[in-house]
Amino acid sequence: MSKKVSRRQFLTYTLGGTAGFLASGMLFPMVRFAIDPILRKGEKGNFHDVNLKESEVTDIPKQVKFTEHRKDGWYNPPKGETLTAWVVRVKGEIIALSPICKHLGCTVNWNSNPMYKNEFFCPCHFGRYYKDGTNVPGTPPPKPLDRYEVKVENGRVLIGPLQKT
Numbered sequence: 001m002s003k004k005v006s007r008r009q010f011l012t013y014t015l016g017g018t019a020g021f022l023a024s025g026m027l028f029p030m031v032r033f034a035i036d037p038i039l040r041k042g043e044k045g046n047f048h049d050v051n052l053k054e055s056e057v058t059d060i061p062k063q064v065k066f067t068e069h070r071k072d073g074w075y076n077p078p079k080g081e082t083l084t085a086w087v088v089r090v091k092g093e094i095i096a097l098s099p100i101c102k103h104l105g106c107t108v109n110w111n112s113n114p115m116y117k118n119e120f121f122c123p124c125h126f127g128r129y130y131k132d133g134t135n136v137p138g139t140p141p142p143k144p145l146d147r148y149e150v151k152v153e154n155g156r157v158l159i160g161p162l163q164k165t
């Protein structure tokens with residue numbers, strides 16, 4: 001039994017194939033453009049000099065600010081993002097804590113509530129953390145504060161990427 005291709009079928013296949021080829025040529029760059037930021041590798045975490053000498057870090061948390069230039073998908077603020085860290089020495093080790101409460105993301109402050117001296121306090125729902133960022137049991141935060149990587153170079157404190165807990 002011979003399988004002849006009719007003129008109509010031939011035209012359908014040829015035009016269909018050509019249309020598909022042209023459509024894929026148009027669609028590929030569009031899809032690539034749409035997902036490009038996701039495909040790019042993130043910038044390696046930089047360390048920031050926060051204008052703090054190692055010798056100035058004590059057991060009383062100090063607030064430092066620094067500007068992070070980072071791209072997160074399409075989020076890429078041209079002037080960067082100002083971040084805050086609380087830098088403190090705990091048992092000889094320098095740590096830098098994120099001020100973002102692990103309950104619902106409000107901002108914590110050191111020693112800001114006279115009822116809870118020497119603790120980080122979150123005013124939103126009375127969340128509390130010890131000096132090393134550990135959440136006080138029985139308060140809303142379920143986890144300790146996140147920490148930034150820290151290193152000391154030439155006697156100066158450098159703050160690196162955030163390490164999520």
Ligand code: FES
Nearest residue numbers: 101103104122127
């Ligand atoms: S957001 Fe901090 S205690 Fe709720």
